[in-house]
Amino acid sequence: MDQKLIPAREARARLRVANSRFIATVAPAFSVDEARAFIDRIKAEFDDATHNVPAFVIGHGATVTTHCSDDGEPSGTAGPPTLAVLQGSGLGDVAVVVTRYFGGTKLGTGGLVKAYSAATREVLARLPRAVKLPTHTVRIEVHYRLYERLLRLVARHRGQTLEEAFAGEVTVIARLPQQALPAFRDELQELSGGRAEPRIVASSESTIVPLPTN
DSSP states (O other): OOOOEEESSOEEEEEEETTEEEEEEEEEOSSHHHHHHHHHHHHHHTTTSSEEEEEEEEEETTEEEEEEOOTTSSTTSSHHHHHHHHHHTTOOSEEEEEEEEOOSOOOHHHHHHHHHHHHHHHHHHTOOEEEEEEEEEEEEEEOGGGHHHHHHHHHHTTOEEEEEEESSSEEEEEEEEGGGHHHHHHHHHHHHTTOOOOEEEEEEEEEEEEOOOO
């Protein structure tokens, strides 16, 4: 299954290097416009900072748009190392801003490269991942005695339970990767003795599915 890793949500990390404070903020961005809007928002939040260094990677594989800026730092010491860490992470559709409050001690070009790289790595280490997958949303009706087993079956096939209703039988609305549906259907039929059938109620070619965390 082709997995396209993206941020599951926004994250932030802080780092102090020789009295300078670095604040790295990362977020999902699915277009250049979204990335620029995120960058503008962070710059407005930290409008008193010495520098707000942006970088983004939009898309995956051969269809990728990248951008970075040193935002007043010496050329090549801030934006490019930040972008290099992003590109090495395997993530797409991601934007980051590394904010710096100067602490009075100059870091030198090598020190700046190390500091911006470290701040970006730190925030990526805290970032939960997700994938974009084509999915089906299905409706399933089962007897009460099969309810818990059905939930485990959904989870085993990397699905998400979205809704539950309890009447004469239990009705579960779940979202599953499209590639997982045939095997899920077979196991559901075996579980229910052929009585339960997942009925597709909606489909999406690009659903954000968070990855499990350890």
